Amino acid sequence: MNSKEYMTQTEQNLLHTYNRFQIVLEKGDGVYLYDTDGNKYLDFASGIGVMSLGYGNTEYKEALKNQIDKLTHVSNLFYSTTVNSAAARLKKASKMDRVFFTNSGTEAIEGAIKTAKKYAYTLSGGNTDHEIIAMNKSFHGRSLGALSVTGNDHYREPFEGLIPGIKFADFNDIDSVNALVNEKTCAIILEPLQGEGGIYLASEEFMAGLKKLQQEKNILLIFDEVQCGIGRTGKMFTYQYFDIMPDIICCAKGIGNGVPVGAFAMREKVAEKSLVPGDHGTTYGGNPFVCAAVDKVLEIFERDDMLSKINETAEYFEKELDKLVLEFDVIKERRGKGLMQGLELSISPGDVIKDAMANGLIVISAEGNVLRMLPPLVIDKNNVDEMIGILRKTFEKF
Numbered sequence: 001m002n003s004k005e006y007m008t009q010t011e012q013n014l015l016h017t018y019n020r021f022q023i024v025l026e027k028g029d030g031v032y033l034y035d036t037d038g039n040k041y042l043d044f045a046s047g048i049g050v051m052s053l054g055y056g057n058t059e060y061k062e063a064l065k066n067q068i069d070k071l072t073h074v075s076n077l078f079y080s081t082t083v084n085s086a087a088a089r090l091k092k093a094s095k096m097d098r099v100f101f102t103n104s105g106t107e108a109i110e111g112a113i114k115t116a117k118k119y120a121y122t123l124s125g126g127n128t129d130h131e132i133i134a135m136n137k138s139f140h141g142r143s144l145g146a147l148s149v150t151g152n153d154h155y156r157e158p159f160e161g162l163i164p165g166i167k168f169a170d171f172n173d174i175d176s177v178n179a180l181v182n183e184k185t186c187a188i189i190l191e192p193l194q195g196e197g198g199i200y201l202a203s204e205e206f207m208a209g210l211k212k213l214q215q216e217k218n219i220l221l222i223f224d225e226v227q228c229g230i231g232r233t234g235k236m237f238t239y240q241y242f243d244i245m246p247d248i249i250c251c252a253k254g255i256g257n258g259v260p261v262g263a264f265a266m267r268e269k270v271a272e273k274s275l276v277p278g279d280h281g282t283t284y285g286g287n288p289f290v291c292a293a294v295d296k297v298l299e300i301f302e303r304d305d306m307l308s309k310i311n312e313t314a315e316y317f318e319k320e321l322d323k324l325v326l327e328f329d330v331i332k333e334r335r336g337k338g339l340m341q342g343l344e345l346s347i348s349p350g351d352v353i354k355d356a357m358a359n360g361l362i363v364i365s366a367e368g369n370v371l372r373m374l375p376p377l378v379i380d381k382n383n384v385d386e387m388i389g390i391l392r393k394t395f396e397k398f
């Protein structure tokens, strides 16, 4: 079957919930992807920020193969090996005290919302009319709970009748948050670096304002680091750039390097007054197979001091992108941190992305005409040069 036929048949078999790029990917190697027609692509999307170690990392593959031979799944009714080590490493990286493994980022958000609600329920002696403040332009997932806190009317509207008591403030506008706070407010949820919404980093003042609410009003801070966590921005978690500690943190994407796994983690003070046996669960979540992946990813991060390399490459990456901004009128500005970068364009990025792809580069978009780049965290300066070369050729046409 040729690639055209393959795509046509796939469209007939799958539910039409995605407009896919017109290529059929077959294999990956390092930071490159290959399609079934033999074309090679430099991948600056990494499966939407998932393939942190790139494709085909030998040590990672061996760890997974070994685990398949031993045990893949037993359910959370039992203790199993690899889970404890993965949890211990995540605790250390996140500076949280207790971890719950999920199957996705969305489920990590669900767990975080339930934790905050249960915490407020416990502290108030059984009240359930609590409120959560979320941010406009946020993205937290597509399930009904995660959608409830996602600040994009377009995603939410057809599914309304969502969780009650959610209010939306403007990201980086602390006054808009303060205006919504009342005695019912139990939590504030945000991405320290908004991804889908257009690559917006939290400001120092905004974080300081949130910290004040956390300390003075005992409002829980839930940080969604599903996209910006696990080394993506040059620290293990983006919140670590600020003088702040979240109460609950959500991660997924880069933590498993391609196996479906996420987690929410929290401080002890939250854990001891929130979820207890019977309150929450998952059949697959944190099984020995996915935890072998998490354990290996985090082990490689620590052992190889990946953060230093990420920061070194990121500095160069930012500098080269800034040159493009000066060169081309169609690029309005660069935003982002580390290896999570966006170029805001004055045109819709669709055709730019298609042209780049035809020239062997994969990049994606975010809301607000943003060209989004989330390369594997193992890229080097040569990969940046190659990427810039292709983008330059592309932008010359727009």
Ligand SMILES: *Cc1c(COP(=O)(O)O)cnc(C)c1O
Residues within 6 Å of the ligand: 104, 105, 106, 107, 109, 139, 140, 141, 142, 191, 195, 196, 224, 225, 226, 227, 228, 252, 253, 262
């Ligand atoms: C991708 C993403 C999610 C949802 O994660 P899934 O694994 O797709 O369920 C939640 N929050 C943020 C910030 C994301 O980028």
